[in-house]
Amino acid sequence: MSQAYDPSQEGAKMSYAKDMSYGDYLHMDALLATHHPQSDAHDEMLFIIQHQTSELWMRLVLHELRAARNLLLAGGDFRPAFKMLTRVARIFDQLNSAWDVLRTMTPSDYTTFRNALGNSSGFQSHQYRLIEYMLGNRNTAMMKVHEHRPELHAMLAAELEQPSLYHVALRALAAKTGASFAPEVYRMDNPHNADAAVQAAWRQIYEDPAKYWDLYELGEKLVDLEDYFRRWRFNHVTTVERVIGFKRGTGGTSGVQYLRRMLEVELFPELWHLRGDL
Numbered sequence: 001m002s003q004a005y006d007p008s009q010e011g012a013k014m015s016y017a018k019d020m021s022y023g024d025y026l027h028m029d030a031l032l033a034t035h036h037p038q039s040d041a042h043d044e045m046l047f048i049i050q051h052q053t054s055e056l057w058m059r060l061v062l063h064e065l066r067a068a069r070n071l072l073l074a075g076g077d078f079r080p081a082f083k084m085l086t087r088v089a090r091i092f093d094q095l096n097s098a099w100d101v102l103r104t105m106t107p108s109d110y111t112t113f114r115n116a117l118g119n120s121s122g123f124q125s126h127q128y129r130l131i132e133y134m135l136g137n138r139n140t141a142m143m144k145v146h147e148h149r150p151e152l153h154a155m156l157a158a159e160l161e162q163p164s165l166y167h168v169a170l171r172a173l174a175a176k177t178g179a180s181f182a183p184e185v186y187r188m189d190n191p192h193n194a195d196a197a198v199q200a201a202w203r204q205i206y207e208d209p210a211k212y213w214d215l216y217e218l219g220e221k222l223v224d225l226e227d228y229f230r231r232w233r234f235n236h237v238t239t240v241e242r243v244i245g246f247k248r249g250t251g252g253t254s255g256v257q258y259l260r261r262m263l264e265v266e267l268f269p270e271l272w273h274l275r276g277d278l
């Protein structure tokens with residue numbers, strides 16, 4: 001009979017009584033202790049894991065976006081920021097693939113525990129809202145659901161005091177092309193609206209990529225990011241329709257109709273609009 005292989009024979013360290021182990025480093029006990037199903041339904045575990053993993057990826061998105069914004073603000077070499085923005089797009093791709101797991105949950109499965117969710121909803125995800133705000137979709141009406149958590153509300157309010165990633169890109173665009181944009185373009189507490197002067201400046205970049213390679217690449221990184229974000233919104237609304245049809249959301253919105261409206265959001269509108277001009 002062959003003997004089971006023992007990795008200690010080739011030097012694998014097997015005792016962690018005194019040293020930091022995998023579980024210690026990752027705080028696995030604390031992580032796994034965060035699961036508190038509100039029902040006995042089999043699929044609630046899937047639902048919780050799907051949301052928690054999404055929130056973990058969102059945390060990384062925020063980390064990357066903050067660093068990228070700081071680098072762009074500082075001027076200098078844009079390449080490290082581009083690498084971060086590429087990573088953000090890849091994270092969205094990961095989140096997009098994750099919908100395929102959730103879609104294995106049928107309406108019959110979901111109704112076994114939907115009541116247990118009460119009025120909780122993704123609508124109240126502060127990390128999701130921070131991502132929207134960082135990118136420039138600053139609908140301040142969304143702050144209200146965080147009033148009962150002053151520290152989260154303050155975090156969102158603090159984000160509104162910062163220029164968005166798009167604001168920072170537009171400052172760089174203005175600096176390199178010599179364009180100047182209306183103060184409205186830089187308003188920090190409003191969703192960004194398409195602006196003709198901004199579109200003209202981006203068009204200048206796309207008409208001569210070789211001359212403005214940095215900004216050309218920045219423009220494409222932003223389009224790529226928004227492309228993946230749009231796919232996330234679309235996967236979400238399609239999954240929602242598949243699972244709850246046109247029922248009202250637990251958060252109180254019209255549900256699919258509300259989410260369809262969100263498909264119309266344009267984060268970086270001029271970058272999309274200029275494409276028809278080239």
Ligand code: HEM
Nearest residue numbers: 054121122123125128240243244249250251252253255262
């Ligand atoms: C079966 C699964 C899901 C259903 C039925 C569902 C349903 C809904 C509905 C109806 C809304 C509108 C707000 C409301 O009235 O509740 C909403 C919003 C939202 N959901 Fe989901 N959702 C699902 C999965 C997810 C997942 C996996 C995430 C990932 C974190 C997520 C994140 C969000 C976010 C961030 C919003 C706010 C969107 C915005 O304001 O633009 N949802 N969801």
Ligand SMILES: N[C@@H](CC(=O)c1ccccc1NC=O)C(=O)O
Nearest residue numbers: 117120121122123248249250251
């Ligand atoms: N809004 C969903 C419930 C829901 O999906 C949800 C509930 C609690 C935590 C996160 C959720 N995900 C996205 O909205 C519904 O109406 O069924």
